[in-house]
Amino acid sequence: RVLTRIIFEQFTENISFQDLKEIILNIFKIRSKNSRGVIIIGAGDCGEKICREIREDASLKYHVDGFLDDDLSKIGRKIHGISVLDKIEGLSHAIKSTESKEAIIAIPSLKVEKMRQIVNICREADIIFKTVPSMGELINGKVTINLIRDVEYRDLLGRDPVDLEKEKIGQYLGKKKVIVTGGGGSIGRELCKQICKFNPEKIILFERAETPLYEIDLELKKDFPDIEILPILGDIQNKDEIESVFKKYAPDIIFHAAAYKHVPMLEHHPWKAVENNITGTENLVDVALQFQSEKFVLISTDKAVNPANVMGASKRIAEMILQHSILKKDLKTSFITVRFGNVIGSAGSVIPLFKQQIKQGGPVTVTHPDIIRYFMLIPEACQLILQAGAMGKGGEIYVLEMGRPVNISDMAKDLIRFSGFEPDGDIEIKYIGLRPGEKLYEELITKDEFVVPTSHAKIMVLNSENINFEKFNPFLKELKQLAADQNNNEEIKHMLKKIVPEYQPKEL
Known part of the structure; x- marks a missing residue:
C-alpha cells in the first residue's frame, strides 16, 4: 500500500530524471546537495500542509528538518515522520542541531505582538525567514508553498481578520x-x-x-x-x-x-x-x-x-x-x-x-x-x-x-x-x-x-x-x-x- 501510494503521488505526471532522483533520495532520507533544510514554525494545519507539499514536490529543492511550536503537548510528536523539536524560542538551538538554512512562519492567524516576537527570534538566530500570507490574502483560503513570501511591514500592523456575511x-x-x-x-x-x-x-x-x-x-x-x-x-x-x-x-x-x-x-x-x-x-x-x-x-x-x-x-x-x-x-x-x-x-x-x-x-x-x-x-x-x-x-x-x-x-x-x-x-x-x-x-x-x-x-x-x-x-x-x-x-x-x-x- 505504501509503494502504491508513492507511485500514484510521485509518478503520475511527467518528471525529469533530476526530479526522479530527488524523489528517490527523499524517500530514503538522503539529502541532495541542492536541497535546503527548512524549519517550519507552527505545527498546526498550515504547517502540516506546507510540509506535505515540500515532501511531495521534489522540484521545490527543500527538505523539512523539523517543526517548532509553543504548544507543549506537540513537542516530541511527529508530523509526516518529522519531529516537533522545541518551542519557537528554541530556534537557534534547532538550527545548530539540524543545520537548517531557512525558517517558514506557518501560522496565518498570528497576532501582531507574536509576529514581532517571532521576527526578532529569527533575526537573533541569523536565519532567512518567510511567512505564509494572512487568511485574508489567501485565494479561496488555500495555503500553498507558492504563496510563501518575505515578512513585510503589513504583517506587523496588527489588523484583525474581517468577518464577512x-x-x-x-x-x-x-x-x-x-x-x-x-x-x-x-x-x-x-x-x-x-x-x-x-x-x-x-x-x-x-x-x-x-x-x-x-x-x-x-x-x-x-x-x-x-x-x-x-x-x-x-x-x-x-x-x-x-x-x-x-x-x-x-x-x-x-x-x-x-x-x-x-x-x-x-x-x-x-x-x-x-x-x-x-x-x-x-x-x-x-x-x-x-x-x-x-x-x-x-x-x-x-x-x-x-x-x-x-x-x-x-x-x-x-x-x-x-x-x-x-x-x-x-x-x-x-x-x-x-x-x-x-x-x-x-x-x-x-x-x-x-x-x-x-x-x-x-x-x-x-x-x-x-x-x-x-x-x-x-x-x-x-x-x-x-x-x-x-x-x-x-x-x-x-x-x-x-x-x-x-x-x-x-x-x-x-x-x-x-x-x-x-x-x-x-x-x-x-x-x-x-x-x-x-x-x-x-x-x-x-x-x-x-x-x-x-x-x-x-x-x-x-x-x-x-x-x-x-x-x-x-x-x-x-x-x-x-x-x-x-x-x-x-x-x-x-x-x-x-x-x-x-x-x-x-x-x-
Missing part, C-alpha cells in the same frame, strides 16, 4: 455581471480577486493602463478559470467608451475605484483631478442611471473630509454627485459610498519609498515628526467594501473602522529596524516639511457629521446634514469649463471651495 455578499454578487473601474490599480485588482470568490457570472476589468490590465487579466484567469474575465482598455473620462461597454454587457454591479490619488501631483495639475475624479465619476453615474444598474459603489477616501488639497476636494465632489443622484425620480440604482484611509502596499504609498531609501543607505525622509495616518490592509479594505455593498440600500456613506492612527516617524523607525539597521545610527531620518496639500492628520468625519454603528463591527454609517444642491449643477458646469482650459489653477481651487465650503487650501 458571505451569504449576503453572495446574494448580490453571485451570478451577476460586475464591472470594476481602475481594475488594474492596487485597490481595483484586489477587489476583482475578492469579487471572484463569490462566483459572479462575469467580471469586467475597466482600466486605461494596459500593463496592469494585462497582469490582472492573466492572474484572474489562472486563479478563477470558471469565471468569464473581460479586460477592457478604456478611460472613465470618455463617456462613449463607458456607454459602449454597458450596451454590450449591461453590468449589474459597479465598483468605481478609478481615481487620481497622488496629493502633491494633483496640487500642480488640478484640472486633471476635475477631469478624472469628478467628470469621470459623473460619466459613470449617468451611464449607470441610463442602463438601470442595480448597485453603484464609490471608493472614497478620508481626504474628502475637511479637504486641504485638490485630491480630497475632488473626491468629496464625487461623493456629492452620488448623493445628488439619489434625488432623481424612479431611481432603480442604489448609490453607496465607502470612505476609508490609507492602505498598506497601495501604489504611491509611503512604505515602498521608505524601503527604497533604506536600500540606498538613507536618509529616510519624513515630512513631520508628528504626522499620523490611518492604515489598513488592501485585502481587509476590499472585503469591507464588498460587505458595505451588501448592506447598502442607497444613499449611504459608510466609514470603515481604521483602528489606531500610526505615527509615520515611528513607522520609518520600524522599517529601518526591520531591515537590520538602527534609526539615526545606521540610517538617518530626515524631516523635510509638509508637502503641498498635506495635513498632519486625516479625519473620517466632519464636524457636521456623526457616525452610527451598523450590524458589522468594522463598518459605520454616516449621518450628515442635507447638502444644498441648488447651485451644485451650475457650479459643477463652471468647474468643468475652467478645467478644460488647463491654465486656471487658482480659479479651479476657488470654484472647488464654492462647491465644498470646508475645503481649506493654504493658498486661499
Whole structure:
C-alpha cells in the first residue's frame, strides 16, 4: 500500500530524471546537495500542509528538518515522520542541531505582538525567514508553498481578520455581471480577486493602463478559470467608451475605484483631478442611471473630509454627485459610498519609498515628526467594501473602522529596524516639511457629521446634514469649463471651495 501510494503521488505526471532522483533520495532520507533544510514554525494545519507539499514536490529543492511550536503537548510528536523539536524560542538551538538554512512562519492567524516576537527570534538566530500570507490574502483560503513570501511591514500592523456575511455578499454578487473601474490599480485588482470568490457570472476589468490590465487579466484567469474575465482598455473620462461597454454587457454591479490619488501631483495639475475624479465619476453615474444598474459603489477616501488639497476636494465632489443622484425620480440604482484611509502596499504609498531609501543607505525622509495616518490592509479594505455593498440600500456613506492612527516617524523607525539597521545610527531620518496639500492628520468625519454603528463591527454609517444642491449643477458646469482650459489653477481651487465650503487650501 505504501509503494502504491508513492507511485500514484510521485509518478503520475511527467518528471525529469533530476526530479526522479530527488524523489528517490527523499524517500530514503538522503539529502541532495541542492536541497535546503527548512524549519517550519507552527505545527498546526498550515504547517502540516506546507510540509506535505515540500515532501511531495521534489522540484521545490527543500527538505523539512523539523517543526517548532509553543504548544507543549506537540513537542516530541511527529508530523509526516518529522519531529516537533522545541518551542519557537528554541530556534537557534534547532538550527545548530539540524543545520537548517531557512525558517517558514506557518501560522496565518498570528497576532501582531507574536509576529514581532517571532521576527526578532529569527533575526537573533541569523536565519532567512518567510511567512505564509494572512487568511485574508489567501485565494479561496488555500495555503500553498507558492504563496510563501518575505515578512513585510503589513504583517506587523496588527489588523484583525474581517468577518464577512458571505451569504449576503453572495446574494448580490453571485451570478451577476460586475464591472470594476481602475481594475488594474492596487485597490481595483484586489477587489476583482475578492469579487471572484463569490462566483459572479462575469467580471469586467475597466482600466486605461494596459500593463496592469494585462497582469490582472492573466492572474484572474489562472486563479478563477470558471469565471468569464473581460479586460477592457478604456478611460472613465470618455463617456462613449463607458456607454459602449454597458450596451454590450449591461453590468449589474459597479465598483468605481478609478481615481487620481497622488496629493502633491494633483496640487500642480488640478484640472486633471476635475477631469478624472469628478467628470469621470459623473460619466459613470449617468451611464449607470441610463442602463438601470442595480448597485453603484464609490471608493472614497478620508481626504474628502475637511479637504486641504485638490485630491480630497475632488473626491468629496464625487461623493456629492452620488448623493445628488439619489434625488432623481424612479431611481432603480442604489448609490453607496465607502470612505476609508490609507492602505498598506497601495501604489504611491509611503512604505515602498521608505524601503527604497533604506536600500540606498538613507536618509529616510519624513515630512513631520508628528504626522499620523490611518492604515489598513488592501485585502481587509476590499472585503469591507464588498460587505458595505451588501448592506447598502442607497444613499449611504459608510466609514470603515481604521483602528489606531500610526505615527509615520515611528513607522520609518520600524522599517529601518526591520531591515537590520538602527534609526539615526545606521540610517538617518530626515524631516523635510509638509508637502503641498498635506495635513498632519486625516479625519473620517466632519464636524457636521456623526457616525452610527451598523450590524458589522468594522463598518459605520454616516449621518450628515442635507447638502444644498441648488447651485451644485451650475457650479459643477463652471468647474468643468475652467478645467478644460488647463491654465486656471487658482480659479479651479476657488470654484472647488464654492462647491465644498470646508475645503481649506493654504493658498486661499
